[in-house]
Amino acid sequence: MTLADHPTITPPPATYGAVLGSRHVIRLLGGTLTGRLPNGMVPVGLVLWITGAGGTLAFAGLLAALYGLASALSQPVKGRLMDRFGQPRVSAPAAVLNSGCLLALPLIGAGGHPAAVAAVVGFAGLMTPPLEAGLRALWPSVLPDPAQRRFVQALDSGSQGLLYIAGPLLASWLAATHGPNTALIATAALGLAGTVIVLTAAPSRTWRPAPTAGAAGGGRLRSSGLVLLFTALAATGFTLGAMNVWAAGMATTHGLDMLAGVLPAAFSTGSFLGGLLYARRAWPGTTTSHLITTAGLFLLGWLPLLAHLGPHAAIALAVLPGLFLTLIITNAFHTVDALAPASRTTEAYAWLILSVGTGQAAGTALAGALSAHTAVLAALPAAGAATTLAILILARRKLGPGRRPGRHRRTRHRHTRHHR
Incomplete structure (x- = not known):
């Protein structure tokens, strides 16, 4: 009896030892997380850098938003360049320019001309190396x-949230103990070091996208399934920004500043x-069913937070969503794998x-505008999850394997035809 007789049999799930012990995995994960620490450090570092020199919080917040928006908007361009020229030729110069801009800020000074400071910060954001997309x-x-791939992708996605815990804490500690300039310098160094670790690894140096071949590889990127998926993920980002x-509103209501963090x-x-x-x-069902089920559970997780909760209950229940x-x-990335052209x-x-990034910015903006309305503010994350x-x-019928398969699906399809 062979696996062909039972095509639904799945291999045993991967283990931490097997996955993390595989060649290059720890290096790529660790390097990417280190290189992406600036995503969590720069906003806090900029705020402390500006306000520490007597600047306004409004200008500091504008700079932080500018950096994040520029980084998000430039991601597709850099991703497409990597698909055409490989990872080192795109991420290496981007990392050097990004770190160079951050290092230039202490030389300009927080009291420098606002337009010059904003230009350097914006360019630094544009040059953020696309490490997350490259790692995927x-x-x-x-x-x-x-x-094993499913295991490491879930670990990768889950660990990214820690960047936005460790990054702000590290930037705050460096600014408090060694000064805001040092925090910016350390941020630049960490971003450059992490990128070097990734780009000097053999998988990054030798990686090339699958060549365009016929309709499967040369189709339009923005199929209706992908557009709907990206729109859904923008709503997820909206939830994060509103959260x-x-x-911050909970911190104000209860007089506990720590709640904001x-x-x-x-x-x-x-x-x-x-x-x-x-x-x-290994969970039963398809990637699409996993995606819809977890989105439903994500929404259910927000519902208890609609009540007027005390600080301790809110902290405990925030873990649920x-x-x-x-x-x-994770399942959204798997869906992209199935729908996007391989090249x-x-x-x-x-x-x-x-x-996700643009949705997060929209959620932050709308929640900020409605922050005086406590009940509405509490409902916004759930509204994003419901959307x-x-x-x-x-979109469920357009999210499964379809007419424009991705790299791995096309490989299996050819294998199947070969044995018919």
């Missing part, structure tokens, strides 16, 4: 086994734990990252 493109060559403002930290902790639990076993965020993101997967990953679920349900 590397996993198929590093871990050919689908079970941060809701946390502790509530997002509890949510991120849940996200990390959810990724670990999800990766531990976080448990399912990593699952949504443009990195660009497609970058569009997904952009969708995600609604779009995914409407």
Whole structure:
């Protein structure tokens, strides 16, 4: 009796030892997380740098938003360039320019001309190396086994939430103990060091996208399924942006400044734990069913937070929706794998990252505008989660394997035809 007789049999789930012990995995994960620490450090570092020199919080917040928006908007362009020229030729100069701009800020000074400071910050954001999209493109060559790849992608998604806990804490500590200039310098050094670790690894140096071949590889990137998926993920990003403002509102309501950081930290902790639990076993169903189910659970996790909760209850319950965020993101990346043309997967990953980022900016902006209305503010994260679920349900027939398969699906399809 062979596996062909039972095509539904799945291999045993991967283990931490097998995945993390595989060649290059720890280096790529560690390097990418180190290189992306500036994403969590720069906003806090800029605020402390400007306000520490007597500048206004409004200008500092504008700079932080400018950096994040420029980084998000430039992701698809850099992803497409990597699909055409490889990773080192894109990420290496981007990392050098990004770090150079951050190092230039202490030389300009927080009291420098606002236009000059904003220009340098904006250019630094544009030059953020696309490490997350690049790492996603590397996993198929590093871990050919689908079970191990699924495991490491969930671990990758879950650990990213920790960047937004460790990054701000590290930037705040450096600014408090050694000064804001030192915090910016350390941020630049960490970003450059992490990028070097990734780009000097053999998988990054040798990676090339699958060549364009016929309709499967040369189709349009923005199929209706991908557009709907990206729109759904923008709503998920909206939830994250609204959550941060809701946390700040809770801090004001209860007179506890720490809640502004502790509530997002509890949510991120849940996200990390959810990724670990999800990766531990093979779950029945398709990627599309997983995506819709976890989006529904994500929404349910927000509902208890609609009540007027005390600080301790809010912290405990904030873990619940976080448990399912990593699952949504992981399955969204798997869906991109199935729908995107094989020669443009990195660009497609970058569009997904952009969708979440722009949604987060929109959620932050709207929640800030409605922050005086406590009940509305508490409802905004749930509204974003409900929108995600609604779009995914409407799009479910377009999210499965279809007419424009991705790299791994096309490979299996050819294998199947060969044995007919």
